[in-house]
Amino acid sequence: MVRQIAFMNQKGGVGKTTTAVNIAAGIAKAGRKVLLVDLDPQAHATLHLGVGTSSESDAQRTPTIYDLLLDPAVTLESVVRPARPNLDLLPAETDLAAAETELATETDRLTRLRNAIDKAQSNGAGYQYVLMDCPPSLGVLTLNALACVREVFIPMQAQFLALQGVGKMMQTVALVGRTVNPNLHVTGVILCCHDSTTTHGREVVADLDGFFEQARGTDVPWRNGRVYRPVIRRNVKLQEAPSFGQTIYEYAPKCAGAEDYGALAVNMVKEWDELLARQDASVVTRGAARAAVKA
Ligand SMILES: Nc1ncnc2c1ncn2[C@@H]1O[C@H](COP(=O)(O)OP(=O)(O)OP(=O)(O)O)[C@@H](O)[C@H]1O
Ligand SMILES: [Mg+2]
Known part of the structure; x- marks a missing residue:
């Protein structure tokens, strides 16, 4: 999985x-x-990883996610760039801003990314994690991400106004879920x-924890969510x-940012490994129960 x-x-x-x-x-x-x-289209993740894409004057353009979304014949494998050991990047460029309008009349415009990833995975791409950095808007690009994934993580800053927006964003995810992808869930808020040290910061975290607690056992798509x-x-x-094209582990491996993101990434891997192990165990148990019934 x-x-x-x-x-x-x-x-x-x-x-x-x-x-991301x-x-x-x-x-x-x-x-x-x-x-x-x-x-x-700001291509910040691409720049952050120091992966260059061609400028307009380059005779030979390197393909980006723009090409993948515009032309279903373009494969993920031909666009993806190896960025670090175990880490591939599907890069962006500023042209991507045009995709919103260029895709407007295409009936499969919301599922092009999902189809490309599914195809690559069935051809043996072998990704265990697919993470998507969305733009700050809810257009065709973000909807392509929401059509692919099961989980939405909401990075935010712990301020009262940001908190006001969270409920609204959850409703948006619920709405998108009903139309584009019924498997969509909000699993996490990441406080960036x-x-x-401030009372306000602590209060907002407590409010967010309470918000998720209240949703447990209901059928809202954030019922399993929590503040990571x-x-x-x-x-x-x-x-x-980012201006050095480096991750935080490369730029300043001992700083608080590297410590926090490093620990968060490890926690995410651990919780996913545990979930997979639980699923394996339940498959084995079901198999054993079936065998016992037959015997
Ligand atoms: N923990 C942090 N401490 C200090 N600065 C931070 C921290 N996290 C993010 N920033 C800075 O805040 C700014 C915004 O961060 P970032 O670009 O990740 O936000 P974004 O949500 O992706 O923005 P956009 O909506 O434009 O895509 C950047 O300058 C980033 O370096
Ligand atoms: Mg960004």
């Missing part, structure tokens, strides 16, 4: 890209095969740039790393 996560928040500048890149790199460091999909720990502390190294 592949873990597929979209990092989504319609609000800009909340930490989506910083989180450093979680992807952290999971790859833990030895799992990861595909990071850059769905943002957090200051737990550790929260990510404010750390200037996280701001500096």
